[in-house]
Amino acid sequence: MSSQLLRIARLFRAGFVINGKMLATSTFFMLIAVVQPVIFATIAFYMFRSGGRAGTLLYASLGAGMMGVWSTTLFASGGMIQWQRWQGTLELGVASPVSLPLIYLPFCVANSFTGAYALGATLLWGRLLFGVPLQLAHPWAFVLALPTVVISLSLLGLLLASTFVLYRNANAMSNLLEYPVWIASGLVFSTSILPGWSHPFSWVLPPYWGILALRHAAFGGNAWTPIGMALLLGGVSVVLATFTLRWFEHLARARATLALT
């Protein structure tokens, strides 16, 4: 049992490290994870500053950082299996004795972990350029919320990876879904300004609970319920992803279309 766990841990480490290295050398992902969030944070800072809502610069920093986490998860995990296919490594993954979710989970965690650069970048940018203080109402809750957000988005990323593969243009789906999730999750504004019918969509999105957890930890409020909800939705995502990955593998083997783009 312990050797089995050790093998899984070794597998996880190898997948995480190799994908983390690949992402770190990609200019596209550095743009998405660092540059884009800083630009959006700056836009949000100026919009808040020119508007009548006071004390919202840290709010904008956190929101823009979460936008970066989501974008990186969406593009990196959403296109992951397609990229594996293009690189010719998908067959090796599918043929290996380990189950597919176990192979791709560390990749997804590395994707969201890279996305977490965005939070660091926007908080640092806000501090250096706009003097936004990082005063946290519940520092320990914030420290716990941060990895929870990354993990829950990683698990959602596994679900994206397993479903986007059925769509020929996974990158088109990624382009389409970037803004809607920013909007529905209320990353830089409250979802209370959205129409009532959209609220149930917000509730099933881990980024919605993730940003609530970070905000409540930073500004005060109950951070534990959002942290729990983010973890719960992450768990649901991984269960769904396990089924969809098995289905994808079955279809690809049955139709002999695994390597076809």
Added chain:
Amino acid sequence: MNFWRIFFVGGLIAYRGLFNWIRPSMYIPTMLGSPLFQLIFFTKLGQFARAQSADFYIVGNSVQVAAMASIYGMAMAIANERSFGTLGPLLASPANRAAVFLGRGLPVLANGLFVSTFTFLAGALFLGFRPELATLPALAAVVVVTTASCTSFGMMLGSIGLRAKDYMFAANLTYFLMLLFCGVNIPIAVLPGWMSAISRCLPLTHGIAAARQVANGATLGDVSGLVWTELGIGPVYAVGAFVLFRVLERESRRSAVLDAY
């Protein structure tokens, strides 16, 4: 006659072959879905920040999304010659370079106008944008001028893409920076001096300012200064792009790196 055939027919064929996002499965999510949600995102953010009226964001973003067609479309229509391995045969042909180069701008311009019109209509349908009917011809004229100057700017990026390894990085970065610098969501007066100085040299800035005034009831005569400035910016970038194209062509021949990555 041969010049115009290359300009119109060659431009259209090149655009169809080189613009990666032309298939409906890619075009609809990327060129229509993404601008639609960009519009909603910034309008809601502005509403939350209590910064400007909804029309400010609707006009700004509806004009700016033309840059998505212009920047990415033009960059792909030129730089993909190198990516697809057709640059060598193209430059070995005796075709007039100006016709080859500028002809690609026409389909890009048409696409930019379509995307912008779609986004204005979405603003009317979902966000209550209601300009006076009498202002529409002037608004359309401003959008045409602005999209044309954006297309010229895209030509510049395309030319750089003939030599630069990762031209999509430059295209993505430019698109995001335009959101920040060109007064799309932030009044230019709010930006620091150095940023507003840069914004005055970019396409979009004057066009968006003119479009906002026209949507508020101003005539073309009232905004002629802004329109003429926008009209003047386009040729400057187009000439700069063409000169760069010829210089890079000559340098690539001289150092034998035409298709080298």
